[in-house]
Amino acid sequence: MPELPEVETTLRGLAPALSGRTVCGVNIRQPKLRWPVPAELLKLLPGQRVRGLKRRAKYLLVEFDHGTLILHLGMSGNLRIVAADTPLKKHDHFDLVLDNGSVMRLHDPRRFGAVLWHDGDVAMHPLLAALGPEPLSDDFDGGTLYRATRNKSSAIKLVIMDQRVVVGVGNIYANEALFRAGTRPQLPAGKLSRPRCERLAAEIRNTLTEAIAKGGSTLRDYVSSDGSPGYFQQDYWVYGRAGEACRRCGKPVQLLRLGQRASFYCPHCQR
DNA sequence: CGCCAGGCCTGCACGC
DNA sequence: TGCGTGCAGGCCTGGC
Numbered sequence: 001m002p003e004l005p006e007v008e009t010t011l012r013g014l015a016p017a018l019s020g021r022t023v024c025g026v027n028i029r030q031p032k033l034r035w036p037v038p039a040e041l042l043k044l045l046p047g048q049r050v051r052g053l054k055r056r057a058k059y060l061l062v063e064f065d066h067g068t069l070i071l072h073l074g075m076s077g078n079l080r081i082v083a084a085d086t087p088l089k090k091h092d093h094f095d096l097v098l099d100n101g102s103v104m105r106l107h108d109p110r111r112f113g114a115v116l117w118h119d120g121d122v123a124m125h126p127l128l129a130a131l132g133p134e135p136l137s138d139d140f141d142g143g144t145l146y147r148a149t150r151n152k153s154s155a156i157k158l159v160i161m162d163q164r165v166v167v168g169v170g171n172i173y174a175n176e177a178l179f180r181a182g183t184r185p186q187l188p189a190g191k192l193s194r195p196r197c198e199r200l201a202a203e204i205r206n207t208l209t210e211a212i213a214k215g216g217s218t219l220r221d222y223v224s225s226d227g228s229p230g231y232f233q234q235d236y237w238v239y240g241r242a243g244e245a246c247r248r249c250g251k252p253v254q255l256l257r258l259g260q261r262a263s264f265y266c267p268h269c270q271r
Numbered sequence: 272c273g274c275c276a277g278g279c280c281t282g283c284a285c286g287c
Numbered sequence: 288t289g290c291g292t293g294c295a296g297g298c299c300t301g302g303c
Contacts (some may be wrong), residue, residue, distance in 0.1 A: 003277060034279080034298070058278075075278055091300080110299045111288075112278060128278095154292070161281080171279055260294075262275090 001117025002073040004135070004168030006210055009057045009215030010079055017081040017148045018062065022049045025097035029088075034074060034114040037094060041117060045069070045096070049180040056123070057131050057167035061095075067119035069096075070127070080105050130240060132164045135204050140166050142198030149189035149197065156192060157185035158259045160204065169204060175264050177207040184270045185263045186256065195231045238264040 002010070006059040018036050023045045031037040048064040055061065060079070071079065084101050094106040094115050105117065111123050118125045132148075134140035148165045149156070159165055161174050170176070180203040183196060192200070237247055242255035246266040 006277080032298090072278080074299090075276070108275090108299095109301070110278095112298065154293090158293090172277060 001205065002058055002077070003170035003173050007055055007073065008228035011053055011060055014079060014081065014104065017054055018050045018104060021098040021100060022047065022051060022178050023096055024099050027095035027097065030111070033111050034072065034110065034153060036215040037103060037115045038117050040067065042116065054261065056208035057163060058130055059128065061122055067117055068122040070114065070116040070118060070125065072109060072114040074110060076114035077106060077108035101140050105258050126250045128211065130164055132166050135166050135168055135208055140201065142201040145201045146194050149192055152189040154189055155186045155258050156183060156189045157263055159189040166204065168208065171261050172236070173207050175239045176237055177204045179266065179270060180207060182270055185258055186210040188250065238266060240264065
């Protein structure tokens with residue numbers, strides 16, 4: 001499910017349901033996710049109060065007094081708040097049972113997601129320590145992107161998807177931001193001029209911001225038992241549209257592979 | 272049946 | 288010897 005906008009939307013849906021609540025139980029039905037779900041959570045979490053919920057890149061961080069629960073949705077995960085008596089579905093792997101009778105439930109068919117625990121400064125966790133700037137913060141702008149791309153021969157699309165350069169840009173929004181910036185995904189990153197870096201950085205921000213705004217309209221889905229992310233209903237400029245007419249110029253959208261990922265672009269609108 | 276899918280870590284081979 | 292780089296593989300299920 002997630003790129004950054006989906007994770008952010010999930011965060012906003014979960015925060016009011018989780019903040020201030022005390023955990024009264026944990027269920028680990030399937031410990032084999034991306035990494036093993038630590039069994040110590042069964043002892044650690046009950047009795048602890050949720051201090052707050054944050055996001056770093058595509059990680060959701062549930063802060064407790066004695067540490068942080070790190071959640072990642074992988075390719076196919078979602079988190080919902082459900083009533084305690086909600087019947088289990090296939091691939092409902094993990095529950096955080098709260099003191100008000102509700103449950104935060106992780107559903108993840110492909111099991112590329114993660115549930116981890118860290119005490120101490122979570123920013124020092126090995127998965128988080130090397131992450132680059134948040135794209136919607138002041139730490140990321142055209143200058144950041146310009147410096148990160150100097151002397152790089154890699155395709156610009158791979159560079160903006162590199163979580164050390166900027167976090168949260170997945171395959172869909174990388175394609176979309178590059179279209180909006182008029183830049184071909186395969187262009188060697190080091191060839192981008194300063195103004196083109198400014199433009200691309202701005203379009204990354206715009207693309208993600210708009211996607212979050214759209215996700216907000218489906219927010220209720222995250223705190224009820226059904227619903228799907230707004231995601232599938234979105235109209236993309238190029239993503240998934242190989243061979244179809246460019247929405248701007250009408251010429252066919254091209255497909256190529258970069259770093260084993262499908263990449264879509266319009267040869268006329270993107271240079 | 273084979274291929275594809277929104278993520279991301281690891282390991283290997285290569286060229287400079 | 289070291290780096291940057293580009294791949295392939297792996298973890299999984301499900302849909303076409």
